[in-house]
Amino acid sequence: MAKRALKAKKEKPQWKQILQKHPPVPESVIPLLQAFQERYGYIPPEAVRAVARYTRTPLSQVYGVATFYAQFRLRPRGKHLIRLCQGTACHVLGADAILNHLKERLGVEEGETTPDGLFTLEVVRCLGCCSLAPVMMVDEETYGRLTPRAVDKVLAEYRKGKT
Amino acid sequence: MRIARAHVLVGVDEEARLAGVDRVLSAFREAIRNAGLEGEVQVVETGTLGVSGRGVVLVVYPEGVYYAGVTPEDVPVIVEEHLLKGRPVERLRLPAAVPQTEPRQVLGRQVRVVLRNCGVIDPEEIEEYIAAGGYEALGKALTEMSPDEVIEEIKRSGLRGRGGAGFPTGVKWEAVRRASGQEKYVICNADEGEPGTFKDRLILEGDPHKLIEGMIIAGYAVGARKGYVYIRGEYQLSIARMQKAISQAREYGLLGDDILGSGFSFDLEVRPGAGAYVCGEETSLIESLEGKRGWPRIRPPYPVTCGLWGKPTVVNNVETLANVPEILRQGADWYRTLGTPTCPGTKVYTLLGHVRYPGLVEVEMGTPLRTLVYELGGGVPEGRTLKAVLVGGAAGAFLSPQDLDVRMDFDSLREMAAALGSGAVLVMDESACIVDMLASVLRFFRHESCGQCTPCRAGTDALVRLIEAVRRGEGDGRTLGLMTEIVETMRLASLCPLGQSVALPVTTALTHFRDEFEAHLAGEPCPRCHKLERALR
Numbered sequence: 177m178a179k180r181a182l183k184a185k186k187e188k189p190q191w192k193q194i195l196q197k198h199p200p201v202p203e204s205v206i207p208l209l210q211a212f213q214e215r216y217g218y219i220p221p222e223a224v225r226a227v228a229r230y231t232r233t234p235l236s237q238v239y240g241v242a243t244f245y246a247q248f249r250l251r252p253r254g255k256h257l258i259r260l261c262q263g264t265a266c267h268v269l270g271a272d273a274i275l276n277h278l279k280e281r282l283g284v285e286e287g288e289t290t291p292d293g294l295f296t297l298e299v300v301r302c303l304g305c306c307s308l309a310p311v312m313m314v315d316e317e318t319y320g321r322l323t324p325r326a327v328d329k330v331l332a333e334y335r336k337g338k339t
Numbered sequence: 340m341r342i343a344r345a346h347v348l349v350g351v352d353e354e355a356r357l358a359g360v361d362r363v364l365s366a367f368r369e370a371i372r373n374a375g376l377e378g379e380v381q382v383v384e385t386g387t388l389g390v391s392g393r394g395v396v397l398v399v400y401p402e403g404v405y406y407a408g409v410t411p412e413d414v415p416v417i418v419e420e421h422l423l424k425g426r427p428v429e430r431l432r433l434p435a436a437v438p439q440t441e442p443r444q445v446l447g448r449q450v451r452v453v454l455r456n457c458g459v460i461d462p463e464e465i466e467e468y469i470a471a472g473g474y475e476a477l478g479k480a481l482t483e484m485s486p487d488e489v490i491e492e493i494k495r496s497g498l499r500g501r502g503g504a505g506f507p508t509g510v511k512w513e514a515v516r517r518a519s520g521q522e523k524y525v526i527c528n529a530d531e532g533e534p535g536t537f538k539d540r541l542i543l544e545g546d547p548h549k550l551i552e553g554m555i556i557a558g559y560a561v562g563a564r565k566g567y568v569y570i571r572g573e574y575q576l577s578i579a580r581m582q583k584a585i586s587q588a589r590e591y592g593l594l595g596d597d598i599l600g601s602g603f604s605f606d607l608e609v610r611p612g613a614g615a616y617v618c619g620e621e622t623s624l625i626e627s628l629e630g631k632r633g634w635p636r637i638r639p640p641y642p643v644t645c646g647l648w649g650k651p652t653v654v655n656n657v658e659t660l661a662n663v664p665e666i667l668r669q670g671a672d673w674y675r676t677l678g679t680p681t682c683p684g685t686k687v688y689t690l691l692g693h694v695r696y697p698g699l700v701e702v703e704m705g706t707p708l709r710t711l712v713y714e715l716g717g718g719v720p721e722g723r724t725l726k727a728v729l730v731g732g733a734a735g736a737f738l739s740p741q742d743l744d745v746r747m748d749f750d751s752l753r754e755m756a757a758a759l760g761s762g763a764v765l766v767m768d769e770s771a772c773i774v775d776m777l778a779s780v781l782r783f784f785r786h787e788s789c790g791q792c793t794p795c796r797a798g799t800d801a802l803v804r805l806i807e808a809v810r811r812g813e814g815d816g817r818t819l820g821l822m823t824e825i826v827e828t829m830r831l832a833s834l835c836p837l838g839q840s841v842a843l844p845v846t847t848a849l850t851h852f853r854d855e856f857e858a859h860l861a862g863e864p865c866p867r868c869h870k871l872e873r874a875l876r
Contacts, residue, residue, distance in 0.1 A: 202630045244633065248614075302534060
């Protein structure tokens with residue numbers, strides 16, 4: 177145990193702090209990846225290695241976990257995260273058209289970030305507010321009953337500096 | 340503590356949060372302060388009030404007036420008109436089937452066992468749970484009953500797992516108790532990912548202590564000292580409330596060492612999931628808790644003998660565990676008076692789609708589907724006709740209007756080759772296209788297939804391509820037969836219930852609505868699919 181705690185010491189000080197929130201065992205892999213993502217908005221590749229070293233788990237297995245679960249992101253996120261719902265209710269009300277519109281306006285595909293680093297576009301299965309369909313969330317804000325025009329208005333607000 | 344003249348109970352769940360309930364709450368506090376009603380009117384945050392799709396819902400007592408779709412701008416009006424002058428604000432009132440005065444009326448034919456406290460107590464206050472009879476069952480179990488007696492009582496109650504399979508809970512507990520080994524675990528499966536299902540979320544948000552109590556009793560019965568609550572990661576509010584409830588229970592000596600001086604020790608830990616539908620399957624969930632990919636294990640051995648870290652483990656659904664305290668408190672004989680002889684008790688459903696009153700309902704096992712759709716759901720909207728009901732979520736069965744008299748319990752549904760599943764009831768009127776709905780279901784499965792076994796990984800992809808061809812009218816005479824063949828292979832050869840259960844929606848849709856598939860294949864125009872095609876372009 178002492179030896180492993182020592183291992184954490186070799187890491188960057190701010191990472192050490194994150195790592196030591198959980199015991200150095202394989203079952204900590206998911207909570208640790210979640211902690212890194214919460215801190216940085218994504219999991220830096222070096223952090224995947226740090227988690228593997230700290231929990232004494234093969235890097236391949238940690239990488240497998242980081243890519244298996246929908247929550248984890250291995251690339252940096254833009255300033256604003258757009259999550260468009262593609263659940264059943266949104267699908268019926270034309271979420272596909274909204275998705276195409278967003279892709280066109282932002283010039284990115286699902287999971288990508290705009291070159292100016294302002295937006296990341298993600299597609300999610302269900303946001304759990306089907307009554308507002310079609311729905312997207314920008315960061316923690318929800319926008320419902322979307323139309324292409326409404327999307328443009330929302331994007332413009334954030335481009336003007338809305339936080 | 341002063342006794343308030345009126346109470347405003349605000350339903351705080353994920354949907355309400357998205358609809359801006361936080362702003363409504365602060366508007367209330369401000370308006371009440373401005374009106375000088377502090378101490379006279381108490382604002383209480385509670386769990387769901389059982390009404391969906393209507394934004395922020397709240398109820399004002401003693402009158403029991405329900406308001407829906409409340410915005411911060413409405414709040415001063417409610418305070419001014421209703422709380423000061425005693426005149427309910429008619430334009431915001433929930434219409435029709437909703438209760439005017441008595442809270443019982445909103446419940447209608449509901450029998451609330453699991454949801455007894457939801458929307459009634461403040462889920463963030465352990466005292467309110469205790470005042471409602473909470474932790475009584477735990478006290479009784481620890482001081483008056485041996486673990487074997489607890490198991491016997493649960494077996495006698497006939498409680499069956501509410502996660503979908505309907506396995507007798509007492510039998511599962513007994514198997515874990517008898518399994519060899521000192522270290523055992525209790526896991527609550529709260530990784531609710533079935534589309535259209537959110538009953539577990541609302542139990543977690545509305546009455547977290549009930550689940551904790553059920554888990555401690557389960558731990559005592561099987562001889563475990565540690566339990567995990569694996570909650571879907573997206574359920575932020577559930578996770579926060581559960582964590583708060585656990586620390587309150589620790590403070591009260593209800594979790595930790597030597598609970599209530601009985602010598603029994605037990606503790607709980609919350610583990611947020613990381614976004615994988617397959618982790619709702621018990622062995623994938625266990626893999627995930629161990630820090631690995633959520634890949635299902637080959638069974639046997641079953642978790643009751645070889646679960647978490649190879650130790651005997653009970654995995655129970657949220658709703659199952661929430662039944663336990665009530666069974667011990669009121670007795671197995673009382674529990675058997677509810678439901679049917681082979682499926683006693685109640686079942687919680689999420690009623691959604693084209694019904695007038697979507698929401699969360701709890702009724703006795705064996706209640707006909709017709710009662711759910713028409714009496715509790717208010718039927719399809721005026722002027723529309725019922726076309727289909729999808730029972731059990733994406734992995735559920737498409738039923739036709741002729742099947743409405745089926746009794747909703749594990750055995751009756753199995754007889755008609757359907758399943759109770761997660762308790763999602765999605766109602767569709769004639770505007771829905773079954774081909775389109777099935778396409779949406781199949782895309783979901785393709786996305787969520789974990790990729791471990793070939794029948795499921797390749798099968799879900801092939802099914803999506805076939806159904807898309809049907810939708811575009813490009814399939815031929817063999818397409819539907821091929822789909823049936825694929826799902827049968829998946830049913831027989833997939834490793835876990837995810838792949839096995841795809842057969843259910845596909846075969847029921849093809850059986851009950853075959854003409855619709857054939858019409859698409861023949862190139863007949865479908866307004867729904869055409870609209871989508873246009874939208875896609």
